[in-house]
Amino acid sequence: MGVPERWWPDGPAELAAVQAELGARSPAPWRPPADRPIRIGGCFCCFPRGVEGFGERGDPLWVAAVTYEDRRRIASAVRGDRARAPYVAGLLAMREGPALAAAVSELSVLPDVLLVNATGRDHPRAAGLAYHLGAALDLPTVGVTHRPLLATGDWPADEAGAAGTLTLAGAPVGAWVRTRAGRRPLVAHAGWRTDPGTAVEVVRQATGTARTPVPLREARRLARRARALR
């Protein structure tokens, strides 16, 4: 993945500069291959229970990454690490970026596209963590969150698969997606080399019986299990 310091600087101003540079890029669009099963990955980062709020530099954390092909998990990686900074909206990369990048890099089989618990182009500098992580790893990414950061748009109909575009400054940056009827929709974010349409398609394909896409759920489960093992 190249030199870590180049992608994950320590200071807010330095990170903002990296985001501005990355956000101005227009990487070649990636599209899911139609001739073979698509490998979808997911990564997740969790923190100690009982510690609420924004946290701080040095907080212990656990990260997990997985690769799925068809309905099966074909690779996984779990590790413990430390946060680089407290949580600050718009600067999430400074807190979790390096740890997530390290976990994904340890996968024996990389996915075609990676699901990240973060925003993508829906960001002040068009470079949320999902987009940023993809650029750092040279891997197409799709962001998945409970709500948008800055983008706005109406909720879709209450039926599985329904989607509603989210725009920021007039540009489509993601979409609300109803992965399960009767449940709150989640947000599929355009990330590194993916547009809103692709993001929705990947989320739909990765979703099983639960609201959260399978690879993301599994990465979350593994990270929390590692935390439980202390």
Place this chain on the structure above:
DNA sequence: GCGACAG
């Protein structure tokens, strides 16, 4: 000035 604000 005040509220909002990914995880």
Place this chain on the structure above:
DNA sequence: ATCTTGTCGC
């Protein structure tokens, strides 16, 4: 992110 409490549905 994590925690608490309450409510609804199977």
